[in-house]
Amino acid sequence: MPPSVHAVKTVLTGEKRYLTxxxxxxxxxxxxxxxxxxxxxxxxxxxxxxxxxxxxxxxxxxxxxxxxxxxxxxxxxxxxxxxxxxxxxxxxxxxxxxxxxxxxxxxxxxxxxxxxxxxxxxxxxxxxxxxxxxxxxxxxxxxxxxxxxxxxxxxxxxxxxxxxxxxxxxxxxxxxxxxxxxxxxxxxxxxxxxxxxxxxxxxxPSRNFVRRPGFDPRFHVRAWLGHLANPALPFIFAIAFLAMGSFVTIYNYAGFRLVAPPYGLNQTELGLIFTVYLFGIGAASIGGLIGDRIGHFRVLLFGLALTAAGSMLTLSAALPSIILGIIVLTAGFFMSHSIASGLVGRLAHGTKGHASSLYMLAYYVGSSLMGSAGGWFWAIGGWAAVVVFTLVMLALAFISACVAQRLARENA
Known part of the structure; x- marks a missing residue:
């Protein structure tokens, strides 16, 4: 009997029916x-x-x-x-x-x-x-x-x-x-x-999902603790915390700098600066392709260095240099994030979803805590203090990447 025009075409793989x-x-x-x-x-x-x-x-x-x-x-x-x-x-x-x-x-x-x-x-x-x-x-x-x-x-x-x-x-x-x-x-x-x-x-509708009533906290705790015991993974989580913290800090307080004299940008002009995200999307894809060829940790270290370089460029008083700095920082951050998140799956042993959840936890906690902490540096020392704060975080992220690379090699 031929399928109706409304039928969902699937492919049978084992007991699973996938959308093709x-x-x-x-x-x-x-x-x-x-x-x-x-x-x-x-x-x-x-x-x-x-x-x-x-x-x-x-x-x-x-x-x-x-x-x-x-x-x-x-x-x-x-x-x-x-x-x-x-x-x-x-x-x-x-x-x-x-x-x-x-x-x-x-x-x-x-x-x-x-x-x-x-x-x-x-x-x-x-x-x-x-x-x-x-x-x-x-x-x-x-x-x-x-x-x-x-x-x-x-x-x-x-x-x-x-x-x-x-x-x-x-x-x-x-x-x-x-x-x-x-x-x-x-x-x-x-x-x-x-x-x-x-x-x-x-x-x-889900076709392969099997509902599992009840909740076994011991299973989830064991899975999370197992990933934290992995020698290299905690340093990858630290990179997520520090890199995201530095990225959000720059974006949070750049607006305060650019709406004030001598720049005086309006809300439309300030909002349009966020179109530099397009550079980040491209950098993430390119970083992944290059990482497959020359090594993911090399690209991760390069991305973090690029993020730091972009942060330093924003110290310039010239608006074009500030925007260029934000572009470079955005490209470096997305490159680093795409590589680091991919390394979680490569380094985790089993229950990769739990490992990813720990990475995302560190990622968003870094955004939350460091993004707000940057405001104190802005109040105390202006933009220069904000940049110093981000550079310290990026230096720690760079060190974490070096340590994670060594531990990953030792435990390969």
Whole structure:
């Protein structure tokens, strides 16, 4: 009996039925995961260009204004560790759907926050809710997509995260310039809600996922402790913490520098600077290709050095040099992050999902803690102090990479 036009074409591999490249279901799944990445990271980072506005609107310091982002990333880090385990009982698709809709509605609610403290509470809860997406999206892809087409689908998801991070920053800046920050957040939340509904409509139901009721904390604790006992992995986690901390610090406080004299950039101009994310996306892909040829640790060390060079370039008083520095820093960071996250899978022994969750925990805790700590350096010594702070973190990350390389060789 021929399949109907609405049938989902799958390929049987063992007992698994995968979605295969070239079918409508594969394209719908890929597009749905692109929308999930776009929505997650546009909602997460939409407040970053608004930090100078928050500082003035609510009469808070730059360090305090950065809490609107740091609390979200901090709670996201905690949620990522738990979300994968929760999805075993609730289901991948259900958890992602709830997370995306909930986060979009919370962004809309942020636009109506009457005071600073309530705004922070909403942003913290939003980070907690958003943790259900990055923790589960890659697991869904790995379970449902034919391995021969997994790379393309995974690449589209990662592209969605990068595009969302850039778009959330750029669009918020433009909306805030012409409409004000509250309408800007309302519109970003509305766009996120449309993307979430598109995700729900497009994503095919799970076919290979087996629901596992109950929760065995001892299994998860043993898995996490096992990865922490791996000689090289803790140093890779340290790189995630330090590199992300330095990257977010530069992006958080560059806005305060560039809206002030002598630059006086408006919100649209400030938001457009975030289009340099495109250089980061390209650098991540190129770094991975080069790493396969000359060695991943070599590219990791080069990426960290490039990040430091970009940070130092921003010390210039000339605006073109500052923008060039941000471009170089962004390219170096994404190159480092793509290599480091790939090394986690190569160095981990079993339960790779738990190893990845530890990496992402370090990544977002670094964003949260160091991103806010940078505000104290900005208050004490201005931009020069911020750059020194980032260079210290990058130097420690470079040392960690050297140690991890030696330990990986010794334990190969």
């Amino acid at each position: 490249r070239g079918t409508g279901a594969y394209r719908r799944a890929s597009l749905a995961l692109f929308l999930s990445g776009f929505s997650t990271f546009s909602l997460l980072y939409c407040v970053q260009p608004l930090l100078p506005i928050f500082s003035q609107e609510f009469s808070v310091s730059p360090a305090e204004s950065s809490l609107s982002l740091s609390l979200s990333t901090g709670f996201l880090a905690l949620a990522i560790v738990c979300a994968a385990a929760v999805s075993e009982g609730l289901g991948r698709r259900s958890l992602m759907s709830i997370s995306l809709v909930g986060a979009a509605l919370l962004t809309v609610a942020t636009a109506f926050a009457p005071n600073w403290h309530l705004l922070l509470v909403i942003r913290a809860v939003e980070g907690l809710v958003l943790g259900g997406v990055p923790a589960v999206a890659m697991a869904y892809l790995a379970e449902e997509i034919d391995p021969r087409g997994l790379g393309a689908a995974m690449g589209l998801y990662v592209g969605g995260t990068a595009f969302g991070g850039m778009s959330g920053r750029v669009l918020t800046g433009i909306f805030a310039e012409y409409l004000g920050w509250r309408p800007a957040l309302f519109l970003i939340g509305a766009i996120g809600l449309v993307a979430a509904l598109g995700f729900i409509a497009l994503l095919p």
